[in-house]
Amino acid sequence: MLQDKRCPNSIGVWGWLGGGRWGLERYLYTLHRLTGLGILLYFILHILVTSSRVFSEKAWETWMGVFSSPVFKIGEFLVYVAFAYHAINGIRLILIELGFSVGKAEEPIYPYKSSLNVQRPLMIVSIIVAAVLIAAGGYDFFALAH
Amino acid sequence: MTRKLQKETDITFHIRRYNPDVDDKPHWQKFIVHVEPGMTVLDGLHQIRETQDASLSMRYSCRMGVCGSCGMLLNGRPALACNTQIFDIASKALTVASLPNFDIVKDLVPDLTPLFSKHISTYPYIVRDDADEMLNPTGEFFQSPDELTEYLQFTYCIKCGLCMAACPTMATDPNYLGPQPLAQSYRYTKDTRDDGFNLRKKVVGGSHGAFRCHYAGECSNVCPKGVDPARAIQLMKRELVLDYLKLRKHRTKSAILGKPEGVKRRPEIPEAPCFTKE
Amino acid sequence: MRETKLWTWHIFTGIVILVLLGIHMITMHLDGILGWFNPAGGEAIDWANIVARAKLLIIAILYIVLLAAALYHGLYGFRTILFELGPRQGIQKFINVLFWILGICLFVFGTWAALKFYIIAHAG
């Protein structure tokens, strides 16, 4: 009989963060999760807060007054950044996960190229687009001080 | 890859030891190994076993990247010990540990049983309804070279478990099927001789199936055979979604080619042996 | 199989959000650059502007669609993350029920607010 005693050896949540010699796609995956969680939290608060307009103009102005302080302004910008990233990376993921940009199966020849190489141009383009959106948003948030 | 010509030198192996008889937790142990150019990590481990510590346990058999027994975590990255040149990954020291996401049996030996049972659960064989033909074949099934290419890549899997060790979802969800079984389910689904998608979709489209993959892409990065499980999983998702939307094209399973006619068996070729398995 | 269904909707709502929230974000955050949908000028969140926008029925409808899509997408995503932590079957059931209730409550509240404000905007 084999011994029954085993030592559990799962990496646990740390495995989600990667931690060292992983590819860029893994960090994008982690970032996608984090931004998603951040947006969800903001979104639920957002529903509750913006509904205040129903009660009166004053309730609305009070809340908007609270949120125009610099701390919230930066917080809001972070949500915008998260959204821009999540949206653009989301397009990339949809294309990949529905099998449009992973390429066809092919005979592996060393050194191996994988579907990661196939989607890489898409990944680079999406990072650039996200960066441009974030820059434009930052300009609107901070430079066009209104 | 251009490989620098290395001179022989001493390299420190940090090995994660675990002996179920005496240890509660794994611990690290240091060995100094004299390494010559051309030595693989497996060679280094052999040297330790022969000259320093005979109790070091590892699993290997082919020592040429074919059997898939020697998967280990080398410098924090899953790799085959027999397929990795020491000088490719280390100039002074390296770490060797058992494959993560699998329980440790002893030292560097992971318990791969979950991999095999998950693999079996995805019906990794040709499923057809003509049982008669399967048992007493009257001819061969037709398949074109193009149809072969659609799944050939995924048949190279050697069940080493490196992809499972690299997968972030596997790190927390022990019930997740994992890259290897999912890739194999696609390999058989895509096979034109097969007709088992409706069986497989129940497992693969379930809550521990293909949709727990989010394309972190690690499995394809570490696979030693270029199987690219990440690609197979995405293509499987596509099949599942198309099936849900009722857009999946119906495919008639490949026809049986009749036996060649008008040829005689050469006298020196013996009859095929009878079935050894019921 | 169930997961295939839920995930397909996750992707579908993702695309809906992409379009609608894209419009929303352009209205709110690129207003300085583009200045769309701000009939009264000034800030996108000025009272006059939100009243002006709320007069359009299409805006109320789009808000409600966006609300439903975003709640589904967000809660399914969160559920995915929680499920991947490998909770027991019972806890998974609990999460499912909890998220459905949470989602429906928020949806009802948000819809009520959007319609109410549409009426207010027209009255005032």
Ligand code: SF4
């Ligand atoms: S897919 Fe690759 S890494 Fe995974 S078990 Fe098969 S050969 Fe190993």
Ligand code: FES
């Ligand atoms: S010993 Fe067979 S793959 Fe390494």
